[in-house]
Amino acid sequence: xxxxxxxxxxxIAAELALLLNKSGYQAQALSQFGNxxxxxxxxxxxxxxxxxxxxxxxxxxxxxxxxxKSSVPIIIVTSRANEIDELTSMHLGADDFVTKPYNTQILLxxxxxxxxxxxxxxxxQNITHNGVCLDVVSGMVQFMGQSxxxxxxxxxxxxxxxxxxxxxxxxxxxINDLWxxxxxxxxxxxxxxxxxxxxxxxxxxxxxxLLTKRxxxxxxxx
Amino acid sequence: MRLRDFLKDRIAFIxxxxxxxGFVCFFMHVLGVGGYTVLFVAALFxxxxxxxxxxxxxxxREFYQDMLSKLENLPQKYLLLEMIDEPSFLEGHILxxxxxxxxxxxxxxxxxxRTGFQDYxxxxxxxxxxxxxxxxxxxxxxxxxxxxASNSMLQDIERIExxxxxxxxxxxxxxxxxDYILGKVTLKELVHQSLKKHAxxxxxxxxxLELKNLDFTVxxxxxxxxxxxxxxxxxxxxxxxxxxxxxxxxxxxxxxxVMLRVRDNGIGILPQELPRVFERGFCGTNGRRKKASTxxxxxxxxxxxxxxxLSIAAASNxxxxxxxxxxxxxxxxxxxP
Numbered sequence: 001x002x003x004x005x006x007x008x009x010x011x012i013a014a015e016l017a018l019l020l021n022k023s024g025y026q027a028q029a030l031s032q033f034g035n036x037x038x039x040x041x042x043x044x045x046x047x048x049x050x051x052x053x054x055x056x057x058x059x060x061x062x063x064x065x066x067x068x069k070s071s072v073p074i075i076i077v078t079s080r081a082n083e084i085d086e087l088t089s090m091h092l093g094a095d096d097f098v099t100k101p102y103n104t105q106i107l108l109x110x111x112x113x114x115x116x117x118x119x120x121x122x123x124x125q126n127i128t129h130n131g132v133c134l135d136v137v138s139g140m141v142q143f144m145g146q147s148x149x150x151x152x153x154x155x156x157x158x159x160x161x162x163x164x165x166x167x168x169x170x171x172x173x174x175i176n177d178l179w180x181x182x183x184x185x186x187x188x189x190x191x192x193x194x195x196x197x198x199x200x201x202x203x204x205x206x207x208x209x210l211l212t213k214r215x216x217x218x219x220x221x222x
Numbered sequence: 223m224r225l226r227d228f229l230k231d232r233i234a235f236i237x238x239x240x241x242x243x244g245f246v247c248f249f250m251h252v253l254g255v256g257g258y259t260v261l262f263v264a265a266l267f268x269x270x271x272x273x274x275x276x277x278x279x280x281x282x283r284e285f286y287q288d289m290l291s292k293l294e295n296l297p298q299k300y301l302l303l304e305m306i307d308e309p310s311f312l313e314g315h316i317l318x319x320x321x322x323x324x325x326x327x328x329x330x331x332x333x334x335x336r337t338g339f340q341d342y343x344x345x346x347x348x349x350x351x352x353x354x355x356x357x358x359x360x361x362x363x364x365x366x367x368x369x370x371a372s373n374s375m376l377q378d379i380e381r382i383e384x385x386x387x388x389x390x391x392x393x394x395x396x397x398x399x400x401d402y403i404l405g406k407v408t409l410k411e412l413v414h415q416s417l418k419k420h421a422x423x424x425x426x427x428x429x430x431l432e433l434k435n436l437d438f439t440v441x442x443x444x445x446x447x448x449x450x451x452x453x454x455x456x457x458x459x460x461x462x463x464x465x466x467x468x469x470x471x472x473x474x475x476x477x478x479x480v481m482l483r484v485r486d487n488g489i490g491i492l493p494q495e496l497p498r499v500f501e502r503g504f505c506g507t508n509g510r511r512k513k514a515s516t517x518x519x520x521x522x523x524x525x526x527x528x529x530x531x532l533s534i535a536a537a538s539n540x541x542x543x544x545x546x547x548x549x550x551x552x553x554x555x556x557x558x559p
Contacts (some may be wrong), residue, residue: 009355015362022366079354101358101383103419104365172425179421182414186430 005029005047006036006062007077016049023108024163031056037065043185045072047115050094052078060092067093073118075110078103083088097110107179129220132206134162136172146204153183154197157190161210166222168213194218223282232275233394243267269324278311283308300328340521344520350386357383380423384456388518391449395525402443402530409473409482410436421467427459427467427555434472438480446526450534451484453519455547456488461508461543480549490539499536500524 003025007013013029020027028134033055040048040062045167048066052059063074066178076089079100086097095118127134133142139155140147150158160177161169171190178185185193198210232539243264250260292305303325305379308318361379364372413436417424424431458469470485491499495506502521507516520536523545527534 010357011359012362015359015366018366019362079351079358101361102356103422104362105421106418139495139549172422175425176421179425180418182418184414184417184431184433187428188430 001004001025001047002045002050003027003047003111004040004043005049006033006040006054006059007049007051008033009051019104019108019179021168024112025146033206036062040066040072041069044070046119047111048072048074049111050074050076052076052080052089063092073114075114076101077107079132094124105176105180127159129165130209132162132201132209134158141201141204141206143201143204143206147202148204150197151193153178153185153193154200156181156183156194158197158210161218161220165220168217168219170217172217174218223286225277225279228279228282229275235365236271236275239267239271240251243314271504279312282314285311285314300325325412327536343393343396346389350390350393353386357386371532379552384452385516387449387452388516391446391522391526392518395522395529402446404441404443404530406439407444407447409438409440409480411450412440412442412447413471413482415444416448416455419448419454420452423459424455424469427462429459429462430466430468432468432470432472435469435475436471436473438473438475440480441476442530442532442549446530449549450526451521453482453523457519457543458484458488461488461490462486463488478551480551482549483544484548485542485544487542490540490543496538500534 001024003020005013005016005020005027007016017027017029020142025194028043030036032039036054036057043133050059050063054062059076059078063076066072066074074094075096075098076094077098077100078085078089089097095114098107098110116141126136131143133151134140134155135142136155136159139150139152141150141158156178157174160174171187175185175187175190178190194212201209209220211221213219246267247260250263252490280367289302289306293302295307296302296329301498303318303321306318309315357379361376361383364376364379410433413433417431455469459467466487468487470483472483472485474481474483489508492507494503498504499506500520500523501517503517504521505515509517524534527547531550533550535542535548537546
């Protein structure tokens with residue numbers, strides 16, 4: 001997924017690009033703001049993060065001009081947190097509105113859900129790792145011709161771990177991920193969910209796939 | 223204004239008049255004028271004096287009595303001048319003019335102050351918006367380069383962020399304007415939004431959550447509620463007990479209101495301090511012990527709640543704290559099918 005960052009604070013633009021690249025997107029930041037509308041249309045990204053306070057034209061104008069020619073999803077990012085700005089943004093065709101200083105988890109969740117809404121078919125794909133195939137749409141895991149159905153929480157945990165296969169994912173990060181989808185679980189529930197998930201995986205012959213790193217978190221072996 | 227005081231005030235005039243009448247009577251008596259005639263002249267003079275005095279008294283009393291009773295009944299005493307007519311007698315006239323000039327001077331003074339306050343408030347709001355950019359940059363940098371140092375810095379940055387946010391709401395709650403927009407929202411949406419925003423803090427504190435009966439609709443400003451709930455969540459984390467910290471968020475519907483209760487099992491509030499927790503700058507024993515209390519959080523919650531027409535109350539039995547917010551059911555609510 002190609003994301004274009006339109007933000008005149010160079011440091012924020014660079015760090016945002018880094019964050020998005022780390023999270024598996026291809027992010028690019030604009031460095032010139034003389035002709036943003038033209039640049040956006042030419043680069044043809046799949047999502048635009050747009051700041052309101054820009055040097056030559058403000059974000060509202062840019063948003064309106066882009067909308068005349070393209071339906072690319074736009075998230076407005078601003079430090080002004082009042083309702084009028086939010087209403088104006090929505091009215092001009094922005095798809096979402098995030099205020100600075102953003103919580104990166106929330107920003108990533110908003111980006112993911114907007115992408116999911118816009119490109120549903122392409123975006124929801126199967127994740128495969130070491131022969132284990134996770135079908136995100138149906139919530140099924142398949143391995144050597146066998147399959148088992150996962151609960152919503154188990155599905156979310158496994159897809160997070162498989163996306164980051166080979167890396168340790170801290171417990172806090174998994175809990176946070178579930179919280180962002182309105183499942184406010186605590187430590188104990190996570191342990192229960194992980195154990196249940198592991199049993200389900202073992203029931204179709206997947207052994208030693210989900211490892212516990214004591215004191216650090218969980219990981220799917222590389 | 224009493225007659226006695228009025229006469230006392232004119233004692234010199236009365237004395238001189240009496241002396242004059244006495245002298246004239248004596249003079250007439252010496253000249254051999256008959257007793258009845260002297261008496262008649264004396265009575266005539268004295269009656270005329272008394273008549274003039276009474277008339278003056280009557281006239282003044284009417285004006286002052288009217289002014290005093292209006293002053294008594296006016297909630298905004300400084301508006302007195304708008305309520306009284308300019309009197310016709312000299313002293314009243316002077317008093318009226320003096321009042322008018324001091325009034326005007328005070329109005330100019332207040333106007334200058336008000337403009338200054340408005341400028342200051344605008345500056346604070348602008349400053350808050352501007353400082354958010356470097357905070358956002360610092361936060362992103364810290365999150366992108368995880369290490370022990372940057373994680374520790376991240377916590378401080380988030381604390382700075384919360385304090386900056388408090389500044390903004392303080393500036394807002396001091397102003398007389400209504401800068402909120404009421405919207406229809408469920409308790410669930412409000413609670414979920416705040417929990418997600420403060421997820422890192424709550425998860426870091428290993429806070430166990432329980433959400434109950436939150437499917438009630440209320441009319442409020444979601445941004446303000448987010449701030450209020452954020453303060454309550456921060457308090458719950460700050461004053462938690464180390465083991466098994468739990469937080470219950472539950473709704474309840476009554477015939478004329480919807481309630482949201484935020485209940486924790488933390489260190490609680492001392493009973494003697496309970497009535498003062500919403501006071502500005504009040505920290506309490508537990509607040510001072512934790513050293514992180516500014517005494518502003520609950521004060522701002524209360525002020526914002528009052529502006530939104532909600533009521534907020536605290537209870538504690540030494541085993542945790544319950545904060546209860548009551549959303550009255552508006553007529554808009556009742557009109558719904």
